[in-house]
Amino acid sequence: MRLVVFDVDGTLVDSQGDIVASMTAAFGDVGLAVPARAEILSIVGLSLDVAMVQLAPEADTERMVRSYKDTYAHLRATKGAASSPLYPGARDALDHFAGRDDVLLGVATGKSKRGLDSLIAAHGLEGMFVTRQVADFHPSKPHPSMIHAALDETGIEASDAVMVGDTRFDMDMATNAGVAAIGVAWGYHPRTELGAAHQVVDSFADLPAAIEKVLEASA
Known part of the structure; x- marks a missing residue:
């Protein structure tokens, strides 16, 4: 086997469209400039909490993780498989x-x-x-x-x-x-x-x- x-x-x-959109919402929620698309995609694969710390080490990353998850869940519910x-x-x-x-x-x-x-x-x-x-x-x-x-x-x-x-x-x-x-x-x-x-x-x-x-x- x-x-x-x-x-x-x-x-x-x-899923890059929804990943970038959700990360954009997370950064906006804490008033930070959104990283470039390439920088966001560079952390895909890491667990979300680790990825957030890499992208915004000085920010309230727990809040950003919540915002990201809420946005992603909304997009998934709205778009279905197309998400x-x-x-x-x-x-x-x-x-x-x-x-x-x-x-x-x-x-x-x-x-x-x-x-x-x-x-x-x-x-x-x-x-x-x-x-x-x-x-x-x-x-x-x-x-x-x-x-x-x-x-x-x-x-x-x-x-x-x-x-x-x-x-x-x-x-x-x-x-x-x-x-x-x-x-x-x-x-x-x-x-x-x-x-x-x-x-x-x-x-x-x-x-x-x-x-x-x-x-x-x-x-």
Whole structure:
């Protein structure tokens, strides 16, 4: 059996519009200038409290986190699945892996449990992921806790697992957990920051072959 663990924002779904809008609201709530879009996207993948401290270390980050979550929840309720659309090819790739007898799927995300549950419901992905690791219960990436928990829940050895993500936090988390890492080129961190990846793919169509290659190499 193999375990494929996916990041969410920037990997499976393109949520940058709502992320930037929610961060804009959070900064406005405390009267601070909003960072550039690129700076906001650079912290995607971190748990929200850690991300806020990085962006605004002197601010009331607890208040900013509340404002961000309230805005994001409102946008999600208003827009539904359009709030975080799946990237082209994502659903086909998930269906492909879910249809295999030798693969289990999981997620490891900086989202809250509420946020992930809502996204999964919006896209009809219930039952797709046998393990869901969220920010509520773990230190922020790149700490390996999420992957360690996913391995424990599924009984899969680290040599039979791979992390798929779009940020250096995902790649470093995989390295810290002793599992293979595959970067995706369509997300929020440039390819140059995915140096810890065993391989970087340009489309979901390339993912099955990339997973086979990196897992064979780590066996």
